[in-house]
Every structure is written in structure tokens, then in C-alpha cells.
Amino acid sequence: MLQKYLDRFNNEPYGPLLPANNSRFFKTLVSIGALFPAKRAVRSQCKVCGAELLRHAWTYDDQSLICLKCGGKVELWQPLAAARVREDWLPAQLSAQLADAEPVCLVPNRLWRLATVSMGQKNVSVYLFRYIWTDEVDQTIAALDADATERQVLLTTKRIVPAELSGNGRMAIPLVKVARIEREGLVTSVEQLESAIALLDPNPERSTPAGRWFELSDDGSVLRLQGEELSLQRKQRAFALAIAEAHDAGQPRPRQSWVLRRAGYSTKNTSISQICSRKEFARFIDWKNGEVAIRRHLLPPA
Numbered sequence: 001m002l003q004k005y006l007d008r009f010n011n012e013p014y015g016p017l018l019p020a021n022n023s024r025f026f027k028t029l030v031s032i033g034a035l036f037p038a039k040r041a042v043r044s045q046c047k048v049c050g051a052e053l054l055r056h057a058w059t060y061d062d063q064s065l066i067c068l069k070c071g072g073k074v075e076l077w078q079p080l081a082a083a084r085v086r087e088d089w090l091p092a093q094l095s096a097q098l099a100d101a102e103p104v105c106l107v108p109n110r111l112w113r114l115a116t117v118s119m120g121q122k123n124v125s126v127y128l129f130r131y132i133w134t135d136e137v138d139q140t141i142a143a144l145d146a147d148a149t150e151r152q153v154l155l156t157t158k159r160i161v162p163a164e165l166s167g168n169g170r171m172a173i174p175l176v177k178v179a180r181i182e183r184e185g186l187v188t189s190v191e192q193l194e195s196a197i198a199l200l201d202p203n204p205e206r207s208t209p210a211g212r213w214f215e216l217s218d219d220g221s222v223l224r225l226q227g228e229e230l231s232l233q234r235k236q237r238a239f240a241l242a243i244a245e246a247h248d249a250g251q252p253r254p255r256q257s258w259v260l261r262r263a264g265y266s267t268k269n270t271s272i273s274q275i276c277s278r279k280e281f282a283r284f285i286d287w288k289n290g291e292v293a294i295r296r297h298l299l300p301p302a
């Protein structure tokens, strides 16, 4: 639901009216404050310049509506209910949930500093970037440079983000990876933010590698632990390599869903025996609480 909302939030010009209906989507967004309640609206088309516009209007206003572009006479369509996106809702919610803070707008309608949070030994400034396809990102990058902080994380309103936004201690993460909308409102997970940062961050000095207590061959075919070896086949190799990759990025216990996706498995796999039916496998790999890890100590043979 969050991405669907963000698609509206990303509309240009900012804050247009959205034709409303009785769907769960609309009801939830209004009840949590992400949208203003729907009100009567009319769509008008200018008889002179052709401009089309949807705007709130009372019945008694209809006769006096004129084109906002050229002042010409307009033709009105059937009235409908429409709601407006509450522009301050998203940045305010994110700031409050990340650090009990208030957002600071750095580029109007585009970029907000949400909060500064500490992760590992570093302070990380978190931003919301409302990214529009047609945008030049230069202005955003200049604003981020001017706001110099040790590390910067941009939460973006689109799933795909321009590559130039990452690098030099800065990284962009789609907001939908760390937040979701539920019936009660926006839910932001600092934990998911931390693991997203750790997994994205290729620079070992910026993370806190715990040091490997196991050996994994480069192709992932052999895992060695406490002098014993486990041989791995096909996708199991990708599975072990993914755990090791997260491990090196400072996440020795990555989420099962991330590892499964990374290794090309369906996230519907719910038990370790679906990855490998050999009992041996579970002696080396720990799988619980939604996380997966390479064990520090081998389990005794079954």
C-alpha cells in the first residue's frame, strides 16, 4: 500500500486532487492522516485554452469557476469526491518514528532531512527524497553536499533510484524497503534500515565486520567450520555466499527472506530442509527467528 501511496505522493504538480472511492486504500489513508478527507470536486475544461483541472468546489461556486490558466470560461463535468495528499504527513511520520524528531525541508517539495540516527559507531543522517522521473538530481546532490554529515542515507519515493545519488558515504534506499502502511498508520523499521545499509555498503571500513569464524570457498562449494567440511551444490552455494556476504557487511544474522531472494530461492521456503535435505546442513547453518547464520559451533552429528 505504501508504494501505491507514494505513486500519488510523487504526482507533479505537488498535491493534486485524487478522485476518491470507497476502497480500503482510500479509507485507510484518510483515517491515518495521509490524505485529507474527500470533498466535492469538479473537473473543468477551459473553452478557450483547453486546460483541464480537477478542483474542490461547493455547488454554489460552480457558476463562478473560471480557467486558472487564462481566465476563460470553463465547461464543468459531473461532480465527484476527491481527496488531496497531505504533503507534510510522510516526512513528519518518518522523522517521528526514526528519532522522535521533526523534518527539516532542504529543497521544497523534494528533499527533507528526517533525523540523525546512530548505527554502529557512526551517526547517519536520514533524508526523504521525493524523486520525480523528470528531475535533475543536481540540486538534490548540492543540497546534500551542503548538509555535510558523516554518512547520508536517502529514502527515496521510487523503487529505482539514480545511481549518482549513491557513493561517497551516501546511499539511496527505496523507502518501501524499510517502511509499510498498516491499518494503524506508517510503520518504519530502524532494524530494516540498518540491515539495508549494511547489505548495500561495500566499504568494509564503514561497517563492522565481525571476522569470519568459518571458511567458505570463493565459489561457495565448500564450507569449513571447526575442521569439518560441508559440500554445497548449485543454489545452496549462492545461499551460503549470501550469508557470508551479509556477514562481511556486519550482519552475521541476515534475514531469511533477504538470503533466499539473494540466492534465487522463493521466499516461500519456510524451513532449512527445503534448502537442503541433508541433516548435515543444519549442523552448520542456523535458521531461526526469521534469520539465518553460519553457526559459531557445529552441532553434534545426528
Ligand SMILES: [Zn+2]
Binding pocket: 046, 047, 048, 049, 050, 051, 067, 068, 069, 070, 071, 072
Ligand atoms: Zn484557459
